Amino acid sequence: MLSTTPTEGLKDPEIAELFFKEDPEKLFTDLREVGHGSFGAVYSARDVRTNEVVAIKKLFYTGMRSTKKWQDIIKEVRFLQILKHPNIIENKGCYLSEHTAWLVMEYCIGSVSDFLKVHKKPLQEMEIAAITHGALQGLAYLHSHAMIHRDIKAANILLTEQGQVKLADFGLASMVSPASSFAGTPYWMAPEVILAKVEEQQYGTEVDVWSLGITCIELGKHCSLLLCSKF
Structure with missing residues (x-):
């Protein structure tokens, strides 16, 4: 349910399955910020497993309005995992690390x-x-x-x-x-x-x-x- 808080949400198997269990800090290196906004920041990075360059959108869900931020993250993650089309950005996996969601996507220039x-x-x-x-x-x-x-x-x-x-x-x-x-x-x-x-x-x-x-x-x-x- 989108109404859950971050702590409650991760106890829900349906929501927990949206995220890979690995630590993204160990999977992605050479992070370089390429954009930012009120939501967080976007980085280019390298996947250590494939050496592929990817884009990572970090979304923070701490502080004020953390529940609303978490709801928005869950909604966007669900969108990314559903959508499959050549003209839609490709999802490469979503991770959690220290109250931050890592949305990993194909890299665009x-x-x-x-x-x-x-x-x-x-x-x-x-x-x-x-x-x-x-x-x-x-x-x-x-x-x-x-x-x-x-x-x-x-x-x-x-x-x-x-x-x-x-x-x-x-x-x-x-x-x-x-x-x-x-x-x-x-x-x-x-x-x-x-x-x-x-x-x-x-x-x-x-x-x-x-x-x-x-x-x-x-x-x-x-x-x-x-x-x-x-x-």
Whole structure:
């Protein structure tokens, strides 16, 4: 049950089975931070068993709101273990260490947002089309399983070294459609999601398509959505 605290949750066999029992500190070396946020941090690392480079998202569940943090971690871990698609980030295992969840995933060279920051110019139409096509393939898979991402934006669309598009970050995703909770990032958020907060209305998978449309503007204009909203 998602309502359990971290201590109670690990006594539940169904939840305990979501995590490998090994100590991740012994399995992954050469950790280097490549991004961070209020949730924790993302690292590149090397798997000592295979020598493969992986990405590790560390999520902390101590301190204030620890129960809510734990619930969010369980939800994201369940998403990662269910999803299997070429345009969805690949899950490689989840571990626990000192009140921190280690979500191990395939390594990508960066997000589309990172790409924009490095090149400091808008993307070309063919580049936007390629990214949008990959993102739509991933969304079609999610939506066919009645799931909603709810946080589509350039920062959550990753690229592999071979240029493959991968949807990532399912911390705000919904396992059911329609949904009614308020979740997402404001500038990319569909009106239906905003109305869900003020009028308790339901919305479906179409909200991801709206967010992807805003992302296309983001890619073409190469500016913050705050500035884009003024154009």
